[in-house]
Amino acid sequence: MTHPFSSYRKLFPILENTVQLSSCSQSAMSLPVRQAIDDYLAVWTTRGADWGYWMEQVALARAEFARMIHADADDVAVLGSVSDAASSIASALRFDDGRDGIVTGSLDFPSVCHVWLAQQSRRGAQVRFVQARPGASDTTARLVQAIDASTALVSVSQACFYDGQLVDIAATGAAARAQGALQFVDAYQSAGSRTIDVRAQGVDMLAAGAQKYLLGIPGIAFLYVRPELARQLEPAVTGWFGRVNPFAFDPARLDFAASAQRFNTGTPPMMCASVARASIGLLNEIGVPAIEEWLGLLSAVALEEAPRLGLEVVSPTVPGAKGANTAIRVRNAAEVEARMLAAGFVVSARNDVIRIAPHFYNTAEDVVGALRELARLTR
Template sequence: MTHPFSSYRKLFPILENTIQLSSCSQSALSLPVKRAIDDYLDIWTRRGADWGYWMDQVALARAEFARMIHADANDIAVLGSVSDAASAIASALHFDGERQAIVTGSLDFPSICHVWLAQQPRGAQVRFVQAQPGASDTTDKVVRAIDGHTALVSVSHACFYEGQIVDIAATGRAAREHGAVQFVDAYQSAGSLAIDVRAQQVDILAAGAQKYLLGIPGIAFLYVRPELAQRLTPSVTGWFGRVNPFEFNPAKLDFADGAARFNTGTPPMMCASVARAAIGLINEIGVPAIEDYLGDLSAVALEEAPRLGLEVVSPKTPGAKGANTAIRIPNASEVEARMLQSGYVVSARNDVIRVAPHFYNTAEDVVGALRELARLTR
């Protein structure tokens, strides 16, 4: 298979000796990201503090994320994690009327589900849609679970466990038809699946920078549809959620317009420097091109794994899943460590090994990892 992004492989030094296929957990370190870290440390060393530089990096990171999902930068808040983003959104919802239900999925990432469960003392009733690993009907199940009592629909665009994709346009449409709002966890899709929040009519979407966005943990971006943002008042807040954070008035609680009202404390400056460089690299290539290529690598994995006697847990159709191909391995954590000794970085979750390439990987990388998995588990 031709590698359309072969010229970018030199930007990822680890690939000289080790094959990193763990983008569902942590992508490979790129030279632009390393330079961003070095620049931040250099400025910190020479200047001691440079608030203007820090805030510029936050603004640039926010702009890069907005560009990637076809949003306006003013519609993006910057927080520390997707859990923080979900908590801020939850704090702005009310569950004391007829709309008390939160619809979410049994295969969604536990951290997000825990945020919704924590709203039960406030009157929320959490309904779990029973999603099956490898299935392609989760979208339909979510749509059927939404009714006039639903306040919030929470979906993972791509599942962390085995990569199955939810049609966020369809679930969002069903939510709107019943007067509910939708929260999209895009941590496993942003940077690998094309997202257009305007075309897909997304209400709320959050993603962190650590995985397919090529960055590090410690920063997350929260998109809130402008008209919706103005109707929501979070109780999870901080000084950057104010109209003028630098007024320094402890007795005045005013909320900024739009998504900025969901900002909390001082934003993660160094993580923003990294995210600016990392997402900038993604935008340079273009997510649609990356998605197409990762679809080709998925097809390679889905063809090779059964041939080697490996059990694929992910959906068997490339278009039904993201870049992650999950292989059933009972002792997954042990095998993950042994794979690293063999020169392959993969990611274990419970009883699966996730082989999750990015645009810098090749078909040979994927096939080699699967063959080594087969050898180690034979």
């Protein structure tokens, strides 16, 4: 299978000696990312403090993310994590007048679910977990069925961290709107590997961190809020960068920026933004639709090879029902992850699965080699 991005492999030094297939946890470091870190450190070393440079990097990172999801930069806030983004959103919502329900999935990432549960224990929300079965392809329908007139918020993971199963965010968003509810999309496991068009898909709110398929590092997340909605919400979780003019330094005035910038909190993560500007810029240069197509082919390779080797696939096996991550049942997953690393394969363990999660720089041979080594180690 010809690799369409072979010229880019040289940008990832680890690939010379190691096969990295852990993009559901941490992608390989690229030379542009390393250069961004070096540039940040050089500015710090030679200038001491340069707010102009820092703010420029944050703005450029926000613009690259906005470009990726087909939004305007002003409609994107910059925070420290997806948990922070969800908390800021939750603080701006009301759970009264008979509309107190939060619908989410039982396989969504715990961190976001915990934010919603905090609204239940403190603010009167009622969280309803839709049971999502590992390997299922009907989770979208289950979520849609659970939305009713009492629903205030629908929270979905576009791609599941555990088994990679996908949710059709356009369908769940439409169902939410039909009942007068809002939708929050956790795109941490999908942004950078799947095409996202927040306008075409009718997205209310979407958050993603940079560590995984966005090729960056932890410490920064991006929050898109639909412009009309942003102007209606006032978050109680806030900070000086959520103001109309952060540099007014007025402690007695709580005004909110006119756009999604009102969901900013404290000082943004400058070095992480420098990295995100470089990493997302690389993805935008290549084009996410082309990346998504290649990852679909690698998924097909994994789904074909794993059963042949006697491995149990936990992910959906229906074409198009899963993202880039293919989860394999392994009893002692953490131990096997370490042994895979010793054999030259970086994979990611979660509970009772090993996740094979390639990116555009990976080849079919990478995927097959990792699965064969996994089969050898688990016999």
